[in-house]
Amino acid sequence: MNFSPLDIILFGIAGLLGVGFYGLLITRNLIKTVMMLQILIKAVVLALVFAGKVSGNLGLGQSTAATVIVADTIVAVVGLALAVQVRRRFGTLDVPKISTLKG
Structure with a gap:
């Protein structure tokens, strides 16, 4: 079973998309969310x-x-700069905790 280079690239694209979407679904940290978007x-x-x-x-x-x-x-x-400011202001990077805060 030989794969052409184009097949390997397609597998790479599908793998990166899978890892990125899975990471977005399971992560709660703001910086990790930015990293998953990068993937x-x-x-x-x-x-x-x-x-x-x-x-x-x-x-x-x-x-x-x-x-x-x-x-x-x-x-x-910009996303990482916002994460730093959120950490300074609220003391956490946990997205559910940030969304419940008012201020």
């Missing part, structure tokens, strides 16, 4: 490059992936 974005970047390769327009897939990486970095920095 999901990496799967999307891989899928964009894969779609570009399959369609024969690899340059478009790579440039779109680079744009997503830049936007993802900005979102991650």
Whole structure:
């Protein structure tokens, strides 16, 4: 049973999506949530490059992936900065506890 490189990439995309969604479902920590979102974005970047390769327009897939990486970095920095501020203000990063607090 031989797998082509494209099959391996598809398995990688599916694996990253599975790990990311599972992590989002089970985690309660705000920083871990940001990390799981990062894993999901990496799967999307891989899928964009894969779609570009399959369609024969690899340059478009790579440039779109680079744009997503830049936007993802900005979102991650803002999310982690918000997590730091939530920790300073409320003393916890547990999402259910934060959602019940008022202030």
